[in-house]
Amino acid sequence: VAIEVVAETGSTNADLLARAAQLTEPLLLVAENQTAGRGRAGRSWLSSSEGSLTFSLAWKFDGGPQALSGLPLAVGVALGDVLGQLGVQVQLKWPNDVLKDGDKLAGILIETQAAQGGGTWAIIGIGLNLIMPDEMEARLGRGAAGAPWLARMERDVLVAALLDGLAEALRLFARHGFGAFCARWNLRHAWQGETVTIIDNGTVLHEGLAAGVDDTGRLLLDTLDGRIALLAGDVSLRVK
Numbered sequence: 310v311a312i313e314v315v316a317e318t319g320s321t322n323a324d325l326l327a328r329a330a331q332l333t334e335p336l337l338l339v340a341e342n343q344t345a346g347r348g349r350a351g352r353s354w355l356s357s358s359e360g361s362l363t364f365s366l367a368w369k370f371d372g373g374p375q376a377l378s379g380l381p382l383a384v385g386v387a388l389g390d391v392l393g394q395l396g397v398q399v400q401l402k403w404p405n406d407v408l409k410d411g412d413k414l415a416g417i418l419i420e421t422q423a424a425q426g427g428g429t430w431a432i433i434g435i436g437l438n439l440i441m442p443d444e445m446e447a448r449l450g451r452g453a454a455g456a457p458w459l460a461r462m463e464r465d466v467l468v469a470a471l472l473d474g475l476a477e478a479l480r481l482f483a484r485h486g487f488g489a490f491c492a493r494w495n496l497r498h499a500w501q502g503e504t505v506t507i508i509d510n511g512t513v514l515h516e517g518l519a520a521g522v523d524d525t526g527r528l529l530l531d532t533l534d535g536r537i538a539l540l541a542g543d544v545s546l547r548v549k
């Protein structure tokens with residue numbers, strides 16, 4: 310995997326999407342300062358140069374994008390394992406968040422692009438909060454967490470540990486799909502057995518007990534009408 314570090318950019322995901330057609334090998338792009346970080350569905354991801362780690366990894370998979378629907382969850386498992394080894398215990402919130410004590414510590418955004426000659430480039434963007442500056446805390450309100458312990462580490466060592474864990478997980482995902490991660494995801498599930506609602510643009514679509522994910526990464530929800538399985542799409546989960 311090639312590694313590039315830039316002092317500042319708008320979005321590392323946008324940069325790698327723009328470059329995907331020219332890539333011949335996996336590339337990790339780290340931004341010391343990201344000024345227009347993206348979340349899902351046009352939402353934004355905030356970061357600061359002192360207190361955040363923001364990077365994207367371009368990784369090529371065989372097959373089309375539909376095979377990658379469980380990838381954000383597999384990446385969550387990989388982050389959970391690495392962070393746990395570094396002394397920070399985290400939980401996972403479906404579909405794409407990493408929580409510490411119920412607050413969002415890291416976000417994962419995966420975008421895809423068809424590769425020339427077949428296959429799909431996945432651009433795996435990760436934003437990890439190390440220290441939350443007051444100004445960011447004020448903008449986000451409750452619900453965001455930092456990990457000051459990780460901020461004490463050499464940044465490059467932290468990136469190397471994350472890259473190592475991610476690369477191993479991506480190879481496993483390419484061979485076995487999300488099935489190889491499902492049990493570990495469920496062990497880290499933040500809201501297992503809790504009452505949650507699924508919302509789409511402010512509208513509550515479903516309410517039920519969160520029962521983990523299946524081996525394709527769908528959220529299982531036990532509702533009054535029985536068990537349903539939800540595709541990530543663009544719905545959001547809220548704990549009641």
Ligand code: ATP
Pocket residue numbers: 347348349350352353354355356405406413414416417436438449452453454544545546
């Ligand atoms: P939700 O879980 O709120 O439905 P989501 O998981 O779809 O949202 P993403 O698109 O993954 O959210 O992330 C963007 C959202 O995360 C923003 O709308 C904002 O609320 C929140 N956010 C942005 N920056 C940070 C940050 N540095 N730390 C924690 N949360 C953040």
